[in-house]
Amino acid sequence: MTRIRFQQSLEDLKENLLVMAGLAEQAIQRAIEAYRVRDLSICDLVNRSEIAINRMERDIDQAALDLLAMEQPMAIDLRFILSVIKINADLERVGDSAKSISDRVRSMELLAVADLPVDIPRMANLAADMVRKSLQSFIEGDAELARGVLTMDDAVDAMNRAAYKSLTKVMEEQSHLAAQALNALMICRSLERVADHATNIAEDVIFWVQGTDVRHHKSIAKAEAKSQVV
Amino acid sequence: MGVGIEVSNLNAWYGTNHTLQDINLNIPANHATALIGPSGCGKSTFVRCLNRMHETNPIARVTGSVRIGDLDIYADAKPVEIRRRVGMVFQRPNPFPTMSIYDNVAAGLKLNGFSNRRELDEIVEKSLKNSALWDEVKDDLKKKSGASLSGGQQQRLCIARALAVDPEVLLMDEPASALDPVSTSKIEDLIFQLKSQYTIVIVTHNMQQAARVAEKTGFFLNGRMVEFDSTHKIFTNPSDKRTEDYITGRFG
Numbered sequence: 001m002t003r004i005r006f007q008q009s010l011e012d013l014k015e016n017l018l019v020m021a022g023l024a025e026q027a028i029q030r031a032i033e034a035y036r037v038r039d040l041s042i043c044d045l046v047n048r049s050e051i052a053i054n055r056m057e058r059d060i061d062q063a064a065l066d067l068l069a070m071e072q073p074m075a076i077d078l079r080f081i082l083s084v085i086k087i088n089a090d091l092e093r094v095g096d097s098a099k100s101i102s103d104r105v106r107s108m109e110l111l112a113v114a115d116l117p118v119d120i121p122r123m124a125n126l127a128a129d130m131v132r133k134s135l136q137s138f139i140e141g142d143a144e145l146a147r148g149v150l151t152m153d154d155a156v157d158a159m160n161r162a163a164y165k166s167l168t169k170v171m172e173e174q175s176h177l178a179a180q181a182l183n184a185l186m187i188c189r190s191l192e193r194v195a196d197h198a199t200n201i202a203e204d205v206i207f208w209v210q211g212t213d214v215r216h217h218k219s220i221a222k223a224e225a226k227s228q229v230v
Numbered sequence: 231m232g233v234g235i236e237v238s239n240l241n242a243w244y245g246t247n248h249t250l251q252d253i254n255l256n257i258p259a260n261h262a263t264a265l266i267g268p269s270g271c272g273k274s275t276f277v278r279c280l281n282r283m284h285e286t287n288p289i290a291r292v293t294g295s296v297r298i299g300d301l302d303i304y305a306d307a308k309p310v311e312i313r314r315r316v317g318m319v320f321q322r323p324n325p326f327p328t329m330s331i332y333d334n335v336a337a338g339l340k341l342n343g344f345s346n347r348r349e350l351d352e353i354v355e356k357s358l359k360n361s362a363l364w365d366e367v368k369d370d371l372k373k374k375s376g377a378s379l380s381g382g383q384q385q386r387l388c389i390a391r392a393l394a395v396d397p398e399v400l401l402m403d404e405p406a407s408a409l410d411p412v413s414t415s416k417i418e419d420l421i422f423q424l425k426s427q428y429t430i431v432i433v434t435h436n437m438q439q440a441a442r443v444a445e446k447t448g449f450f451l452n453g454r455m456v457e458f459d460s461t462h463k464i465f466t467n468p469s470d471k472r473t474e475d476y477i478t479g480r481f482g
Contacts, residue, residue: 078465
């Protein structure tokens, strides 16, 4: 083994990203818990996590940039660093989404608890599971596990669409619950974004491990099929 | 214009040392092809087989075939003719130290009996322009010796000397490894320009250089060609684990 220092730096980069991943995962779980029990002290913890996540995002980007400039990585090492940079951005946005959810919980403080036709805990569990699995695939360099995450995104999208439909109906028909329904809708939107970030992370893991770019395959294939018809 | 190179079942020996084993390769015309690999892997021996330079060593032996365009260089050509068609530039610039800049470039032509003064002037000027050296030396062509130039200029002079005999293929064995970054960059720019007119094969230890200048890259290891593919594929997602281990610095 040569380039020992470089290999050590790659290990350090991975370790730091995993610390940040832990913070982001914890932030989203806390935000969901804050919603479930309507506890503002948990919202404070989410806010604090977000500051730490933002700081780590900058540090990780800087470390990745240094490695690109100093070590001129190739092949799997180059793909790894590119993936780290992108996963880093996705984790930061997971942190942002957690904060958005906790902001919604705060704004719900003075509102009466309403029984809304949406299963936010179920959607939250699915999104959190996607984050967990995408990060597990990163830890283990497991492209198959990452591919499994991609198939989960459709379910979250479907839940978000259903939530939109049922919650707009509540806003139309039960105007006294409009504020609660709007908050719930925004939380669903944040969870849908969290699932998208988990999908991005899984795609980056596949690119790192296999060198295959699986992004936007469905939409590109659909557009191509459409253009062939025209 | 450059021509393609077709290498079939090429084997080479130095004494009992089997330095190249069953190399099969098609090098495309008018492209730059980089050869990479650890020291002693056979890449320099390989390029020396492409203009029969290898056989100048008395203990060396070659089997197999190398076709440069329509010419089978081991079957039906004389070494002098081959080396006219296949120019070579070495790691260390080697201008003739006592000759002027002009005579360095004209040396190959004169050796081939070329004596028309006006045409010689034109070829020297064209070759120096093609090697991006003309503007720097045009006022001192016959006053200064080749050895008076800087290392980078000397290397470009050697390229001009190789171009003067109008080759189809240009072999470069680590042409920039003894040069500073600015001179290296000039040589790389030059390779980029020249490849539209010549087929270029470059041996390099500098992976980034291979990635910058070549469309195709071959990885040699222990006398064998492990992988030959587009440079993009080799440096982003090679097929063979040994290639990946080498280019990522895990061995070599």
